[in-house]
Amino acid sequence: MSSVTADHVPASHGHDDHHEMPRGWRRWLFATNHKDIGTMYLIFSFLMLLEGGTLALLLRTELFEPGLQFFQPELFNQFTTMHGLIMIFGAIMPAFVGFANWMIPLQIGASDMAFARMNNFSFWLLPVGAILFTASFFVPGGATASGWTMYAPLSLQMGPGMDFAIFAVHILGASSIMGAINIIVTILNMRAPGMTLMKMPLFCWTWLITAYLLIAVMPVLAAAVTMLLTDRHFGTAFFNAAAGGDPVLYQHVFWFFGHPEVYIMILPAFGIVSAIVPAFARKPLFGYASMVYATAAIAILSFLVWAHHMFATGMPVTGQLYFMYATMLISIPTGVKIFNWVATMWRGSLTFETPMLFAIGFIFVFTLGGFTGLIVAVAPIDIAVHDTYYVVAHFHYVLVAGSLFALFGGAYYWLPKWTGRMYDERLGKWHFWSTMISFNVTFFPMHFLGLAGMPRRYVDYAAQFTDFHQIATIGAFWFGLSQILFMYVVLKAYAGRGEPAAAKPWEGAEGLEWTVPSPAPFHTFVTPPVVK
């Protein structure tokens, strides 16, 4: 990012604090303020993280030993499915929208999001979706057990829990689409004078591109699950082979959404890391323009590689070759990003506060997930490891060590701006190391399990897999307990316990968000700053 300085920043904002700020429950139910809505998104996503995490721990408990210990296979499959759906649609995506709500208006010098009331509606759809997901456990037959991909024909044969999941996906998808429209319009129309696109912080850029991805692929998912719904209840036969439909069509449509979805969950993480690394290296981001172009390149390529998820489904060799090489191409812009972060740190005055630890942890561990992505991109290897724990390890390295680590780093980085208090640095570092080590204890052995042939989504396994499963289960509980520490650190800062934070608590941080006091006043940039 170019160095951004504000020519005019409304001084203390004291006059902004006391008017038009609703009190009590109305402040939250009818919230139109981007900071309040951002806070609600973040709280909601953390609650969903706890729910999805609890399901994961139930899975790991069952898998501690071979044989059936606690759950019948049907319930185990429901836990697997709902863990995936809740983590993706309830935790990771809303968490990034929470960051977008909080930070994008502050970073571009806008007074609020473009559509404040729609923003409120987007948020309040989320609890409805979450209730549908959770309530589906209690309907006859239980929650859907089709896997988060909801592949036909299995999803056509499920009970009413599948309908709950379909409606939940519709509702959460609608929320995401409205959020994306809001973000695009805010960034394109509400930037402060002088804040050109190429002066925007990279977090705004990554979110702008992510929002376009959402606009392009969420309707595809909505159409796919609508077709499932009509196949189930209205006599159509899109995916029902017995009636002339094609289940493979569902896979194509789903993955046309599903692969860009991976980037929807990782591009904003790139933006957060691109904010943190320069701040703690005390150097401008290396290759700002190339970062923007690399983000756009990743987004475009994400539309062209969907069938690499379907090598095992069967396709002509030319198709395999195309999707294999196209997938490998993604490593080029991703490599540009990794290079630029490392180059930013090169000869910088590095310090290792908690946000920086999470950012470096992200770069290190996400890169491992990227490498295993390259390995499974090779069609012959993918056919061997398809639906094994190798794939589970791969995508958890990308989505936990990628998305979640960036979210933690971003939370620590901007927490002083949100709460007006510095978090407890010692506990933050404990949280990082505990999370980092337990993450690897949980997921690294899964590579070996997968290579040895352990299939994913299985409730039972042969005795030779026991050791690695037990290590993974111990790691998972350690990882889960580590997050209680995070909750404590955040709540402590919100409770006002901690050193008061300066407007710019990080020496090397740049951007308009650091020109307003900490905590950020209820209204900011009522008069737009002029950016030089």
Place this chain on the structure above:
Amino acid sequence: MTPEQRRRNRIAGIILAIIVIAIFAWTFVRGSALMN
């Protein structure tokens, strides 16, 4: 927010909403075509 900004926001929002509906409809229509 100025009235001019509000107007531009509304236009941009409507265009994006139309794109969303068009993609949804196109996916459905293509699915129907393949079904036959």
